[in-house]
Amino acid sequence: MNLIGYVPESISEGEGLRAVLFISGCRHACPGCFNPASWDFEAGVPFTEEVSARILRDIASNPLIDGLTLCGGDPFFSPEECTAFVESFRSHCQDKTVWAYTGFTFEALMRHPKRRELALLCDVIIDGRFVLELKDVSLPFRGSSNQRLIDVAETVCRGVITEYAL
Numbered sequence: 001m002n003l004i005g006y007v008p009e010s011i012s013e014g015e016g017l018r019a020v021l022f023i024s025g026c027r028h029a030c031p032g033c034f035n036p037a038s039w040d041f042e043a044g045v046p047f048t049e050e051v052s053a054r055i056l057r058d059i060a061s062n063p064l065i066d067g068l069t070l071c072g073g074d075p076f077f078s079p080e081e082c083t084a085f086v087e088s089f090r091s092h093c094q095d096k097t098v099w100a101y102t103g104f105t106f107e108a109l110m111r112h113p114k115r116r117e118l119a120l121l122c123d124v125i126i127d128g129r130f131v132l133e134l135k136d137v138s139l140p141f142r143g144s145s146n147q148r149l150i151d152v153a154e155t156v157c158r159g160v161i162t163e164y165a166l
Contacts, residue, residue: 001025001081003051004037004044004073008058009065014099014124014141015166016066019059023047023082026073028103032132034143038073052085060092067097067123076102079114086121098122099141103129106150106161124164125150140166 005022007013013020025041026033037043045051059065068089075082086098098121102109106127109119119125126142126149134144141149154162 002044013069030130070100
């Protein structure tokens with residue numbers, strides 16, 4: 001897996017102040033995507049143990065950070081590597097949340113074992129492909145009106161898609 005970007009502090013990719021990882025690789029190729037450079041799985045730098053450890057230390061040492069957000073590309077095209085990182089993040093930063101963006105629907109994630117494992121480690125998933133014809137810049141934390149902010153724990157508990165209440 002490669003990392004095409006890391007933003008130590010952002011207010012754009014989820015509630016509060018968040019550390020954001022941009023994972024390389026996406027096959028959705030949504031027209032109008034804000035980050036087409038991230039589609040290439042070879043873009044960026046290898047996400048080594050050293051890079052992972054440095055980012056974890058960086059996040060853990062910043063008391064202002066509310067959580068981690070996985071962006072892309074699409075992190076769910078690299079579910080095993082992202083799962084390992086999020087598990088490590090959870091053990092180092094137990095009081096922080098995990099958000100993730102994906103072009104897959106939540107339902108599709110649940111049908112794929114490795115993607116499901118990663119999804120269940122997240123607190124909120126912004127799901128669905130970006131649809132240029134449905135672009136709406138007034139929506140918080142998403143680009144088009146078909147995308148949902150899924151409250152993962154509530155969805156699993158209730159057995160029906162439950163959107164995250166902002």
